[in-house]
Amino acid sequence: MHNKLTIKDIAKKLGVSVSTVSRALKDHPDISEKTKSLIRNFANEMNYRPNVLALSLRKQKSNTIGLIIPEIVHHFFSSVISGIEDLTYREGYNLIICQSNENQFRESTNLQALIDHRVDGIIISMSKSTTNFNHFKKAWEDGIPMVFFDRICDAIETDRVVMDDFEGGRLATEYLIKKGCSNILHLAAAPNLLIGRNRRDGYLEALRQYNIPIREKFILKCDTREEVITMQNHILSLVPQIDAIFAVNDSTAIATIQMLRRNGYRVPEDIRVIGFGDGPIATIVEPALTTVEQKGYDMGREAVRLLLQRLNNPNVPIDYQTRVFTPTIKERESA
Amino acid sequence: MHNKLTIKDIAKKLGVSVSTVSRALKDHPDISEKTKSLIRNFANEMNYRPNVLALSLRKQKSNTIGLIIPEIVHHFFSSVISGIEDLTYREGYNLIICQSNENQFRESTNLQALIDHRVDGIIISMSKSTTNFNHFKKAWEDGIPMVFFDRICDAIETDRVVMDDFEGGRLATEYLIKKGCSNILHLAAAPNLLIGRNRRDGYLEALRQYNIPIREKFILKCDTREEVITMQNHILSLVPQIDAIFAVNDSTAIATIQMLRRNGYRVPEDIRVIGFGDGPIATIVEPALTTVEQKGYDMGREAVRLLLQRLNNPNVPIDYQTRVFTPTIKERESA
DNA sequence: AACGTTTGCGAAATCGTTTTCGCAAATTTT
DNA sequence: AAAATTTGCGAAAACGATTTCGCAAACGTT
Numbered sequence: 001m002h003n004k005l006t007i008k009d010i011a012k013k014l015g016v017s018v019s020t021v022s023r024a025l026k027d028h029p030d031i032s033e034k035t036k037s038l039i040r041n042f043a044n045e046m047n048y049r050p051n052v053l054a055l056s057l058r059k060q061k062s063n064t065i066g067l068i069i070p071e072i073v074h075h076f077f078s079s080v081i082s083g084i085e086d087l088t089y090r091e092g093y094n095l096i097i098c099q100s101n102e103n104q105f106r107e108s109t110n111l112q113a114l115i116d117h118r119v120d121g122i123i124i125s126m127s128k129s130t131t132n133f134n135h136f137k138k139a140w141e142d143g144i145p146m147v148f149f150d151r152i153c154d155a156i157e158t159d160r161v162v163m164d165d166f167e168g169g170r171l172a173t174e175y176l177i178k179k180g181c182s183n184i185l186h187l188a189a190a191p192n193l194l195i196g197r198n199r200r201d202g203y204l205e206a207l208r209q210y211n212i213p214i215r216e217k218f219i220l221k222c223d224t225r226e227e228v229i230t231m232q233n234h235i236l237s238l239v240p241q242i243d244a245i246f247a248v249n250d251s252t253a254i255a256t257i258q259m260l261r262r263n264g265y266r267v268p269e270d271i272r273v274i275g276f277g278d279g280p281i282a283t284i285v286e287p288a289l290t291t292v293e294q295k296g297y298d299m300g301r302e303a304v305r306l307l308l309q310r311l312n313n314p315n316v317p318i319d320y321q322t323r324v325f326t327p328t329i330k331e332r333e334s335a
Numbered sequence: 336m337h338n339k340l341t342i343k344d345i346a347k348k349l350g351v352s353v354s355t356v357s358r359a360l361k362d363h364p365d366i367s368e369k370t371k372s373l374i375r376n377f378a379n380e381m382n383y384r385p386n387v388l389a390l391s392l393r394k395q396k397s398n399t400i401g402l403i404i405p406e407i408v409h410h411f412f413s414s415v416i417s418g419i420e421d422l423t424y425r426e427g428y429n430l431i432i433c434q435s436n437e438n439q440f441r442e443s444t445n446l447q448a449l450i451d452h453r454v455d456g457i458i459i460s461m462s463k464s465t466t467n468f469n470h471f472k473k474a475w476e477d478g479i480p481m482v483f484f485d486r487i488c489d490a491i492e493t494d495r496v497v498m499d500d501f502e503g504g505r506l507a508t509e510y511l512i513k514k515g516c517s518n519i520l521h522l523a524a525a526p527n528l529l530i531g532r533n534r535r536d537g538y539l540e541a542l543r544q545y546n547i548p549i550r551e552k553f554i555l556k557c558d559t560r561e562e563v564i565t566m567q568n569h570i571l572s573l574v575p576q577i578d579a580i581f582a583v584n585d586s587t588a589i590a591t592i593q594m595l596r597r598n599g600y601r602v603p604e605d606i607r608v609i610g611f612g613d614g615p616i617a618t619i620v621e622p623a624l625t626t627v628e629q630k631g632y633d634m635g636r637e638a639v640r641l642l643l644q645r646l647n648n649p650n651v652p653i654d655y656q657t658r659v660f661t662p663t664i665k666e667r668e669s670a
Numbered sequence: 671a672a673c674g675t676t677t678g679c680g681a682a683a684t685c686g687t688t689t690t691c692g693c694a695a696a697t698t699t700t
Numbered sequence: 701a702a703a704a705t706t707t708g709c710g711a712a713a714a715c716g717a718t719t720t721c722g723c724a725a726a727c728g729t730t
Contacts, residue, residue, distance in 0.1 A: 004686095006685090006686055006687085007686065007687065007688095008686070008687095016709080016710085017709070017710045017711075018686090018687085018688095018710090018711095019688080019689080019709075019710060019711080019712090020708085020709060020710075022686095022687065022688060022689085023688090023689090023708095023709085026688090029707095030707075030708060030709070031708065031709075032707080032708060032709090035708080035709085049447070049450070049451050050451070050686080050687070051392070051451075051453065051685085051686050051687070052451045052452050052453065053388055053391050053392045053397065053452070053453050053685085053686080053687095054392055054685070054686035054687040054688090054715085055686080055687060055688085056388050056687095056715095057386070057388045057389055057392055057685090057686085057687075057715050057716070057717090058686080058687050058688050058689090058714075058715050059687085059688075059715085060715070062388065064431075071417075072413050072416050072417045072420060073410070073413045073414050073416075073417045073632075074413075075408070078407050078408045078409075078413045079408050081407050081408075081432075082406075082407045082408045082434065085407060085432065085433070085434045086434070086436075089433070089434070089441075089445075094431055094433075094448060094452060095431065095432055095433075096399075096429055096430065096431055096432075097416075097420065097430055097431075097432045098420070098424070098430075099417065099420045099421070099424070101421075106424075110424075112384075113429060115384070116384050116385070116386075116387045117387045117388070117429060118386065118387065118388055254619055258621070280586075280615075280616055281615060281616055281619045284589055284616045284619045284620050285619050285620070285621075286593070286596075286620075286621060297408075339716095341715090341716055341717080342716065342717065342718095343716070343717090351679080351680085352679070352680045352681075353680090353716090353717080353718095354679075354680060354681080354682095354718080354719080355678085355679060355680075357717070357718060357719085358679090358718090358719090361718090364677095365677075365678060365679075366678070366679075367677080367678060367679090370678080370679085385716080385717070386715085386716050386717065388715085388716080388717090389685085389715070389716035389717040389718090390716080390717060390718085391685095391717095392684095392685050392686070392687090392715090392716085392717080393684075393685050393716080393717050393718050393719090394685085394717090394718080395685070
């Protein structure tokens, strides 16, 4: 088994040197057409395939890029992976994927493993639990090209691909205001999450823009389906005073819609609800969820593009770039 | 940049030979404790990391396994990836992921790329459009260990991890029958997909078991949300004669439920609907979808286990194994 | 003291490529 | 016809590790 044909075997079989075979297969001008076609035909016939490992070792380039992602089973992240995979495939790169499981230790191990594998570059979204950035710093000092996306690490300077969460929060809130709402409840994420803070700040900004007073009690920490259930009574107690809800993510928004309907409220007639982060669940709920669209696939592709730009110009120093994806409102029925 | 320290550098710096360094780092008994600790300390201090590429080339083993998956953005598949990633990580393997996008040509290219990379083994779920199996046959003849999961290729003998789709189909149909239904429409997959055939056969078996006549017109090729919309009129024309629907997957089931409700039917009172393949969308729809549970994460882990079993016993011939995951009904409200 | 055995290490081959350098033979130039 | 150039190819050194083989020095045995 695994009797892989090598360039050496071909050379022996054909009575030429390995250098000649190598050159013939690469169409080097030093080799005569006659020899070239002899070698090429034989190689094709025998289905010769070069050993990528040997090649990478020799060329000091593995044509592989690494990806560290907090969680694969997650619509946004899997969309990003898909975008990354599509582009790397087209460009002839391979993709090694690691999952940090939101765990700093594992993230650090993954990073080391990728570097050990001599990947040409790394794309990362940081784990939630990461508070120490030494592993990133070390990799950065090693000079390995990195692109952060979505959950960026601001302790080091790298290329970045991010959503404009602030603008997303502002847009969502503005959308509700333009529909005539002025008492808007915000179901927010935990305050230590940058993303959540930005969305909340966008919410606040929209209120300010339209001269709507900000009320602290209209901002609730509530960012999971479960939490909606736990906080049901609290939320319902506020409902008589509000005419819209902006939830920090879709599953919270959907859970809220369902909770409201079970309690006799109509969406969007009585209360408008808007979410954040367009996934497959948004189209399933009734009424279909109006939400802020997150373009995971495109962000993935952009991350690859930034990385390749660096890989293809290894000695040209390029300023670190940050690509910002401005979200758009995906209008459906709930708001 | 990228001034990676090699074993040669260490040898030179310490005035010993490369072989000594290599052996010292691997704790070979031929090396004296004194030399060992000298070398080890230096290596640690300088943060030496072996070059995996060189190692793989020398050892003829890359410690990498390849995965070809039809679509990453898909709850079942991303669960499988997660299970695969978790176990490969724990066992010290790396994972190269390719996405065939349900495209035979790309599947074949991916396979070749993985083989070129000298992965130690490959885990695959076949693309929907694959009708020619030569690429698999060639890989099989090359002797590269393969494990198929879910969408297996029955043209070649390999290890397999499958759902018992037949039993799933039978269970789902039986469930409906026991609820008192006897005119059950089956929305089926394309006939070239084994999975779809098995689910359909399970459906037929249940009907036979309960002496319910089989009617060809109650089996429709319709396995996507879009197709439900295209075939809406056809489906609605059958509705007066039926009391239940068994859909080959969840998104079809959900699209059907919504289509039915828009047309004035109540689920499950007028028509019961059951799906297949429990994902997050099943809990979102109203009424929540009763469906056949698919354990993607566990299947992924099992695929890795089968593969490792072969990789760890390279010369022990093991009979090809097929691991069958028997599904269970996840009872919710729609059936 | 002569011989055998162990200890500790180095030289060199190997894995499969690419690439620099060199060198005959063929060809062109003078 | 001699000199200069070009053509076509091979030898060998990388890339970074492991591993077989060999060999000197130190040690133990009679």
